[in-house]
Amino acid sequence: MSIDKPGILSDRKKQIFEKGVDSFELKCEKVSTAGSVSQRACAFCGSRVVLYPIVDALHLVHGAIGCAAYTWDIRGSLSSGPQLHRTSFCTDLREKEVIYGGETKLREALYILIQEHKPSAAFVYITCIAGIIGDDVTAVCKEVQKNTDIPVIPVQSEGFKGTKKDGYKAACESLMRLIGLGEGPSIPLSINILGDFNIAGEIWVIKKYFEQMGVTIVATLTGDSRVDQIKNAHRAQLNVVQCAGSMKYLGKMMQDKFNIPFVNASFFGIEDTAKSLYDVADFFNDNAIKNRTKSLISTEIALIRPLLGEIKAKCNGKNAALYVGGAFKAISLVKALRHIGIKTVLAGTQTGNAQDYEVLKNVCDNGTVIVDDSNPVELSRYLIEKDVNLFIGGVKERPLAYKLGIGFCDHNHERKICLAGFEGMVNFAKEVCASLTSPVWKFVNWRKKTHHEA
Ligand code: SF4
CATH class of the missing domain: 3.40.50.1980 (Nitrogenase molybdenum iron protein domain)
Structure with a gap:
């Protein structure tokens, strides 16, 4: 079937659908077409935006300085405490490391930065160049973790490995290395919020609603989050997944590993905010929570x-x-x-x-x-x-x-x-x-x- 869309690259035609006119199945979840200047960022950037709001972690970009500059302070993610996430640390790989390898530089950078900033964990982002020269980042992270006693986590985020969504997945896999490290029983009537990044303080607004409903929040992934919260995220009873593109994968992994169900949510707009709060109240099936939710929503809407x-x-x-x-x-x-x-x-x-x-x-x-x-x-x-x-x-x-x-x-x-x-x-x-x-x-x-x- 030929699709009449003059001026559109032929490989892109099935990714554009006009409701009421077209009848084909919209193509999606594919790598960007060559020649189409995609609005998507690279896989590394995908990982960076997901993990960046963890405010007490060290975020070290193992790559050329451009990768770090490009993602410096990339989100307006606010912190109620530490501001370490806002500094874009980088190993600044150059010609010498391209020839001889960048592991020594990475190891030194990690020891210096961990000693100086005392982070609760360190994330090392593997960029294109680190992937191409074949640095064994995992081995370096393992060694530094052993000697510093904090989690040092490689993020497999080579820019060329796929789309921005593959970067999201790499970030979720890195988060899974932290989740479960905390100890303690399951927390009654508790949730994690996945996929809110506290842009302009949004997680604080959402948290306030859940607190009013009587629901405990264990971890926010990753807006205004702390490493300790993330370590204990497996103790929550439900995952509320807001940014499905980036965090549904984590929700599924937590369901498989920790048996925690997840619900999709959106806190944008009246209808979807109300529905998301009602869905959580329904999940717990607790009359007091249901009544408080109803009253909260009707008060807010009336206002x-x-x-x-x-x-x-x-x-x-x-x-x-x-x-x-x-x-x-x-x-x-x-x-x-x-x-x-x-x-x-x-x-x-x-x-x-x-x-x-x-x-x-x-x-x-x-x-x-x-x-x-x-x-x-x-x-x-x-x-x-x-x-x-x-x-x-x-x-x-x-x-x-x-x-x-x-x-x-x-x-x-x-x-x-x-x-x-x-x-x-x-x-x-x-x-x-x-x-x-x-x-x-x-x-x-x-x-x-x-x-x-x-
Ligand atoms: S595409 Fe590669 S080199 Fe460019 S910013 Fe992403 S990781 Fe860095």
Whole structure:
């Protein structure tokens, strides 16, 4: 079957699906097409963003300085205590190490840094160059761990090993080396939160809800987390998995090894936040928790409803495009935008799977374009074709919006505003509304003009 999508690389055509028009199965979970400048980062970056928020660990990049600079302070992950995670340590591999090997440099760096910073654990990220020259990072980590008495964990995150999602998996495998090291019995009515990285303090908002419900949080993976919490994560009774793209794999591994079930969750938007809290309450099947959850949700919704109504009146009839990392976020955003009168005309993700895209298709309206692992050319094309008013994405999508004269909302890990939970929904709606109604757009009507003339 030939798919008519002029200007789109032929290998990409089945990764772009228009609801109500196309009938094929959307292709996903594949390596990026050659020639398509994917918005995805490398596998190393995938590992780095997952482990980075562990605030009392040493994060050492074993590679060229560029890998460390590229991921320095990569998330706006806040800490309620130590700030060690915010320093990007690197072995700075150069020509000499490429020829003679980098193990000596790695060993020395680990001893010096552990002595100086006294971390609770150390993660050593294996980058492209370390993988190519074949350093035995595992052996070095083992030796240093024995002599320093802290966990020293290699992260198999060679940039070339696959997609960003393979980097997520490598990070999850490294976390599994910590989980279970703590001792003690299972903790009643307790959970771990997987896949929240405490961007702009979001984990604190979510934790507050669970505390009000009477649910104990053992570990947050990895937002504002401590190594000791992670060591004890196997003592929780349920894993609540928010960022499915990065952490579902860990949820599955913990289920297999420790028999801990997991539920999928999203704390973006009213509906999904409420559903996630109810799902946890239902899991414990405890009447007191159920009652507290119901009362918490109705109080929170009553508080924000009037303001959301005012915002909806201003945004009604506008449209938006979104391109984010994981599919759960995309699904939640479509619903959250609908809540304030905005229709999603383009929805894409870097790491969605077939199941995720089925849900995304169901939640979107006819005519919405759904894209997997897109690139700037495709995104720009659909932003113009759909005459988009607002683009939601991250640091790599922002310039596309600005160049095309479109309002932009940052929903990625660099953002500084909390967008999770009920209060996050208000922040999101306010930001979207401020962008859409800014008087600046009357000065950039060239985009619309060009489009209509074309
Ligand atoms: S692709 Fe390789 S060299 Fe580039 S940042 Fe990733 S790990 Fe470093």
